[in-house]
Amino acid sequence: MSARRELHDVADRLHSIAIHLLRRLRKVDESSGLSGPRLSAMSVVVFGGPLTITALAAAEQVKTPTMTRLVQALEREGYLRRHSDPLDARVSRVEATPKGHKVLMDGRARRVKMLAGLLEELSPSEAKVVRESVTLLESIVAGRRTVAPLE
Amino acid sequence: MSARRELHDVADRLHSIAIHLLRRLRKVDESSGLSGPRLSAMSVVVFGGPLTITALAAAEQVKTPTMTRLVQALEREGYLRRHSDPLDARVSRVEATPKGHKVLMDGRARRVKMLAGLLEELSPSEAKVVRESVTLLESIVAGRRTVAPLE
DNA sequence: AGAAATACTTAGCAAGGCTAACCTTTCTGC
DNA sequence: GCAGAAAGGTTAGCCTTGCTAAGTATTTCT
Numbered sequence: 001m002s003a004r005r006e007l008h009d010v011a012d013r014l015h016s017i018a019i020h021l022l023r024r025l026r027k028v029d030e031s032s033g034l035s036g037p038r039l040s041a042m043s044v045v046v047f048g049g050p051l052t053i054t055a056l057a058a059a060e061q062v063k064t065p066t067m068t069r070l071v072q073a074l075e076r077e078g079y080l081r082r083h084s085d086p087l088d089a090r091v092s093r094v095e096a097t098p099k100g101h102k103v104l105m106d107g108r109a110r111r112v113k114m115l116a117g118l119l120e121e122l123s124p125s126e127a128k129v130v131r132e133s134v135t136l137l138e139s140i141v142a143g144r145r146t147v148a149p150l151e
Numbered sequence: 152m153s154a155r156r157e158l159h160d161v162a163d164r165l166h167s168i169a170i171h172l173l174r175r176l177r178k179v180d181e182s183s184g185l186s187g188p189r190l191s192a193m194s195v196v197v198f199g200g201p202l203t204i205t206a207l208a209a210a211e212q213v214k215t216p217t218m219t220r221l222v223q224a225l226e227r228e229g230y231l232r233r234h235s236d237p238l239d240a241r242v243s244r245v246e247a248t249p250k251g252h253k254v255l256m257d258g259r260a261r262r263v264k265m266l267a268g269l270l271e272e273l274s275p276s277e278a279k280v281v282r283e284s285v286t287l288l289e290s291i292v293a294g295r296r297t298v299a300p301l302e
Numbered sequence: 303a304g305a306a307a308t309a310c311t312t313a314g315c316a317a318g319g320c321t322a323a324c325c326t327t328t329c330t331g332c
Numbered sequence: 333g334c335a336g337a338a339a340g341g342t343t344a345g346c347c348t349t350g351c352t353a354a355g356t357a358t359t360t361c362t
Contacts, residue, residue: 012263111166127157141175
């Protein structure tokens, strides 16, 4: 098999893995009581500190009206709260409440637990291979390298 | 770091990778002209042969009314067609048209190309590590290997 | 001071998820 | 062989989450 063809094959299978993985994760997320978009937004707020609606929308790759509504819902349910910026009355900063912090951590723990359960099926040497490749994948997927060809 | 802790760490990062990967894939899918749910349903129809609405709904893990609507839209746009079963007048079998087949294959090629583009950044030895781990991940994530890849 | 830019909200639309309720058709048990 | 249950689909109607367009309030720039 040519190197070119081999790459294509790996990409194909990686694609399949990602899809199956995400399906499983979605199922786990359901038990948190928060929808995907809400959980995801909460995650940014919890780990990204207090931030504005606009910044949050950008981080989540949605438009501001969408984020306004998400934040309103999450605020209504007590997962986060807002306080206006004393220096700029236009912006409102969003921050997680203890309840919001907890729901996110619990959900995250569930997801990680599920994945860890799957990884437990590997032998120590296999686990080592996966660990190494995770580092590599991390760098190319999350990294700021040039985005896809896609013409 | 304990083996237990290490496992947790890898799971956590794998989770993050899956999310980032999904986001990128969604972007690529947009250019096919079909939304995620429609593309996904098309994939099942193309690879799973003619099948009923109920079976399709089950494969896609949605309820039948949802699938009815998706199929109606896809039929309206010429990506698939239905013909009633001569043996059971209740069911209607769904099948991809050539146009539907093509749009799916093109979309699939785009996704794989995007992933392959990312993987190209790896050195040959790194690629080898990833390739090996893909095989491992595949076996633990996909579980039953009966269903077609790429749903 | 007045114009432009920024931060956010409101209003209204579409897609895609759901449940409940409804046909039709098929199967089952008597 | 027929009444009623079960199964396959559809329709109706609700909710969430995306979007754009348009509006308000505040800040910044000239």
